[in-house]
Amino acid sequence: MNSEEILTLASGIVSSWDWVTEISRPNPKQMDVKVTSLQELIPIVVGLRVKRLGHLSAIVCMDLGAEAKEMEVIYFFCPGDAIIALRVRIPRENAVLPSLCEVVPGAESYERELREMFGIEITGLVTPDRLYLPDDWPEGSYPMRKDFDPKVLSVQE
Amino acid sequence: MTTNQETERFTISIGPQHPALKEPGSFQFTVDGEIVTKAYVRLGYAHRGIEKATEQRNYIQDLYLLERICGICSHIHATAFCLTAEKLAHVEAPPRAQAIRVLVAELERIHSHFLWIGVSAHEAGFDTLFMYSWRDRETVMDLLEGLTGNRVNYSANVLGGVKCDVDKEQKAAILAGLDFLEERTRHYFDVLTNDSMFLQRTRGIAVMSRNQAEVMGALGPTARASNVARDVRVESPYAAYKQYPVNMMLDTRGDLEARFVVRLNELFESFRLIRLILDTLPESALTVRFPRRIPGGEAVMRLEAPRGELFYFIKSNGTDKPERVKVRTPTISNMTSVIKLAVGHQLADVPMILAGIDPCFSCNDRTVQLTNARNGSSNTMTWEGLRQHGIEFYGGKRK
Numbered sequence: 334m335n336s337e338e339i340l341t342l343a344s345g346i347v348s349s350w351d352w353v354t355e356i357s358r359p360n361p362k363q364m365d366v367k368v369t370s371l372q373e374l375i376p377i378v379v380g381l382r383v384k385r386l387g388h389l390s391a392i393v394c395m396d397l398g399a400e401a402k403e404m405e406v407i408y409f410f411c412p413g414d415a416i417i418a419l420r421v422r423i424p425r426e427n428a429v430l431p432s433l434c435e436v437v438p439g440a441e442s443y444e445r446e447l448r449e450m451f452g453i454e455i456t457g458l459v460t461p462d463r464l465y466l467p468d469d470w471p472e473g474s475y476p477m478r479k480d481f482d483p484k485v486l487s488v489q490e
Numbered sequence: 491m492t493t494n495q496e497t498e499r500f501t502i503s504i505g506p507q508h509p510a511l512k513e514p515g516s517f518q519f520t521v522d523g524e525i526v527t528k529a530y531v532r533l534g535y536a537h538r539g540i541e542k543a544t545e546q547r548n549y550i551q552d553l554y555l556l557e558r559i560c561g562i563c564s565h566i567h568a569t570a571f572c573l574t575a576e577k578l579a580h581v582e583a584p585p586r587a588q589a590i591r592v593l594v595a596e597l598e599r600i601h602s603h604f605l606w607i608g609v610s611a612h613e614a615g616f617d618t619l620f621m622y623s624w625r626d627r628e629t630v631m632d633l634l635e636g637l638t639g640n641r642v643n644y645s646a647n648v649l650g651g652v653k654c655d656v657d658k659e660q661k662a663a664i665l666a667g668l669d670f671l672e673e674r675t676r677h678y679f680d681v682l683t684n685d686s687m688f689l690q691r692t693r694g695i696a697v698m699s700r701n702q703a704e705v706m707g708a709l710g711p712t713a714r715a716s717n718v719a720r721d722v723r724v725e726s727p728y729a730a731y732k733q734y735p736v737n738m739m740l741d742t743r744g745d746l747e748a749r750f751v752v753r754l755n756e757l758f759e760s761f762r763l764i765r766l767i768l769d770t771l772p773e774s775a776l777t778v779r780f781p782r783r784i785p786g787g788e789a790v791m792r793l794e795a796p797r798g799e800l801f802y803f804i805k806s807n808g809t810d811k812p813e814r815v816k817v818r819t820p821t822i823s824n825m826t827s828v829i830k831l832a833v834g835h836q837l838a839d840v841p842m843i844l845a846g847i848d849p850c851f852s853c854n855d856r857t858v859q860l861t862n863a864r865n866g867s868s869n870t871m872t873w874e875g876l877r878q879h880g881i882e883f884y885g886g887k888r889k
Contacts (some may be wrong), residue, residue, distance in 0.1 A: 337840050339522075363790070388720070390792065391801045391818040409790065414726030416790055439707025439826045442533075465534025469778070477542060 336362045336415035339386060343417050346380040363416040371431060377419060378408070378436050387412030389433070392443040394451045396425070396479045404428060423453065427476075432457035450477035467473060499527070500723045502837070504876065515656050515843075516827075524883075529832045531825055544815040549575055549649060549784065552812065557643050559817065565598045566795040567817070568647040570802040572730060574791040575649055579784045584774040587651035588730040591877075593767045594638065594646045595729075596760040597664075600671065601630045602796035603753045607678060610845040614691040615881035619681065626674045633667045636660055645820060651777030661768050668761050675757045682750045686788050690884055692746035696831045696843045698746055706827045709820045710798020712847045715752045716744035722794040733772075734763055753848075756773075782810045795820055797848050821849045838883035841876060 336340075344356055347366050355367040368374055381387065387410040395405045408419040424428065430447070432455045433440040444455045445464040454476040455461065463470070474485045502515040516535065518529035540559055544552045557568040569591050576583060583591070604627035608731050611619035618755050638644040638654050646652050656664075682688060698708065703716035713720045722728070723736040739755040741748035784806040791802045798820030807813040824847040 359788070388704070390799065391803065391816065393803045393814070393816040395814050407803075411726075411792060411799075411804075418790075437707065438705055439823055439829075442531075442822050442825060456633065460530070462532070463534075465537045467534070470649060476539065481542075 334413060335415055339412050339415040340364045340417070342384060343381065343386050343415075346384060346386075347377055349380075362414060363418065365418045365420060367423050368419050371421065371423075371429075373435065374408075374419065374421060375431055375436060378433055381410055381417065382436055385412070386410060387415075387417065389437045389440055389443070390416075392440070392447060394447050394453070394477070396451065396477065398479050399417075399425070402426070404453070406430065406447070407432075408454070428453040430455055432459075435460060449475070451475050452478070497865075504840070504874075517840075518835065519832060519840060524836050524838070526835055526837060527841065530828045532847045533822070533825075541815055541817060544630065544812055548782070548810040550628045552815065553647065553649060554645070556815070556817070557645060557647075559821070561642055562602050563598060563795045563797065563800075564643045564738060565594050565646060566793055568645070568798055569595060569729065570791055570817075571798055571804075571815075572647045573793070574802045574804045575784065576780070577789040577791065578787050578804060579781055581650055581778060581780055584776065585730065585733075585772040585776060586655075586774040589733070589767050589771055590652045590654065590656065590776075591647065592730040592734060593656070593764060594634070594644060594652075596631055596764050596767075597634050598639070598644075599760050599796045600757060601627055601634065603757050604630065604671075605673075606753065606796075606845075606848045607682075607750075610842065610848075613841040613845045613877055613880070614688060615877070615885075616685075616688055619678070619688075620676075621677065625673060627660060629667050629671055633664050639714045648777060648780075648782035649809065651775070653776070655776060656768065660880045662770060664764065666818045668764060671685045672758070672761050675754060675761075679751075680755045682754065683747070689747065691839075691842055691880075692750060695746045695839055696835065696846055697743070698827060698831060702830070703827065705743070706830060708798075708827045708847075709823050710794070710796070711739075711749060711752045712798065712824050714739060715741045715748035717742045720799070722761065722799050726792060728791065728793055730767070736763065736767055746842060749846050766854045770797055770859055783808060784812075785812075798824060799823055821847070824849070827877050836883065837876070838880035841880050863880055 343364060347356060357365045359365055368377065390409040390411040393407045393409065397403050397405060402425050403422050404425055406421045406423065410417040430453050432444055434444070434457065440462060444458055447453045448455050448461060449466045450464050471485050475481060500521050502519045502521060504519070516532040519526045521584040532868060540555060543555060547555060553568055553571055556571045557564045559567045600794045604623050608623040608627070611623065614855055634644055637656065637660055638646045646654050646739045697715045700717045703718045708716065708718065709720060717740050717878040719738055719740060721736065721738045723731045724738045737759055739751050739759060741754050786806055786808045788805045793800045800820060801818035803816040804812050805814040828847055832840055
């Protein structure tokens with residue numbers, strides 16, 4: 334399958350869920366899917382997995398800043414030379430995402446990273462422990478957020 | 491003294507000192523007698539916050555910063571960053587620069603795979619092979635130094651091209667070096683697939699089926715040894731791989747031996763590719779002008795590092811600094827397979843299973859703590875001790 338066929342198949346899967354609002358093609362080899370409700374995320378991933386459309390290549394999270402009050406999480410699936418990006422927006426405060434581990438076991442370490450670096454609660458994560466940060470890292474302080482202040486580390490001492 | 495099977499369950503923590511890689515790790519293996527029943531990983535002991543640091547530096551500074559993520563595959567990180575930034579800025583490096591990027595990347599793959607042969611041979615107690623392969627690795631390190639001026643962080647890339655060119659003398663030196671390395675690789679292939687002592691440690695150990703590898707998200711040679719056709723150089727050719735296609739090396743067996751065979755076959759493929767590039771190096775400039783400020787946008791790039799797919803994501807915001815840089819290295823994806831594969835195996839196999847994914851760890855001394863889960867008594871041994879345990883465990887079985 335070339336990237337065009339892959340993306341046609343993928344957009345067929347994604348648009349068979351009525352509630353998905355937006356599919357865009359930023360470049361010929363990439364398809365962006367804006368997932369508007371978190372409940373849709375896992376069914377879409379199941380659909381991609383069933384059709385063997387790529388592996389979960391990475392989960393990228395971006396803090397859009399204190400003013401936007403939102404974070405954007407992008408799940409990248411890479412079949413062949415195509416890229417499927419599932420985009421989710423979640424609020425910065427009390428951010429919650431469902432765990433993909435039951436569908437994609439390899440997602441565990443990416444999700445553990447999201448949890449400690451951005452403070453996103455992942456529901457259904459089997460080992461929600463810290464992966465990278467040390468044990469004495471201050472609670473409630475997330476280093477990859479835009480407003481992270483390194484001073485919290487010296488106050489601790 | 492009465493002992494109950496239940497009380498004989500130990501948790502063994504290996505690590506956390508792995509100073510050699512971005513993902514140094516602490517592993518905890520719960521064992522029942524000799525069999526591993528549970529595995530747990532904790533990383534980040536050398537997490538330097540590079541992703542965060544890139545947001546405060548401009549693109550040129552980031553190039554040098556990101557090249558220092560890994561000491562073994564430094565070139566692939568710099569190439570990944572350059573290609574992603576070039577995609578964002580709509581700049582394309584000239585063909586000669588792209589070919590030299592691939593040339594250095596393949597030399598780096600040779601150096602990385604030779605290093606890995608040595609490390610895993612050492613873990614199996616085959617120190618002679620370790621010494622020889624690291625001696626031979628010096629040849630490729632010298633070639634890289636001759637080409638770029640550096641042994642480790644080659645710094646061959648600049649945004650919009652490369653710094654170094656290949657002249658006639660360098661070409662002759664590389665060809666001579668390759669002949670020597672190819673002969674040595676043939677010898678290692680023979681040793682690693684025929685030496686009965688070594689096969690005892692690799693054949694049929696840590697078998698990962700194709701489905702398992704796919705589900706766990708294994709990448710690179712680890713996945714290809716389980717017959718998962720996943721190689722970014724083939725699937726989505728970048729830089730000059732379109733002009734210089736790569737043959738994918740697959741193996742159906744999925745055990746440790748297959749991982750050796752796949753990597754050794756990849757070495758032969760790299761030799762072929764480098765010779766081809768040297769013969770047909772296109773003539774062009776080495777760099778093009780690259781803007782200081784990159785217009786807002788997002789770009790994704792996947793490259794095949796020696797250990798598997800490397801993922802780069804950059805979001806730009808119109809300034810000379812990126813808004814967000816995300817790096818996903820292959821070891822973090824392959825780590826899941828170690829955790830799942832170790833369960834059910836002998837404790838003595840753990841060093842080889844870890845080494846099997848090539849997590850770039852050098853033979854550092856690590857403390858291993860044995861703790862009795864029931865009464866809290868603990869017993870400390872070093873990584874060296876665990877390695878020795880593995881060697882003696884298999885040595886004892888020998889006739």
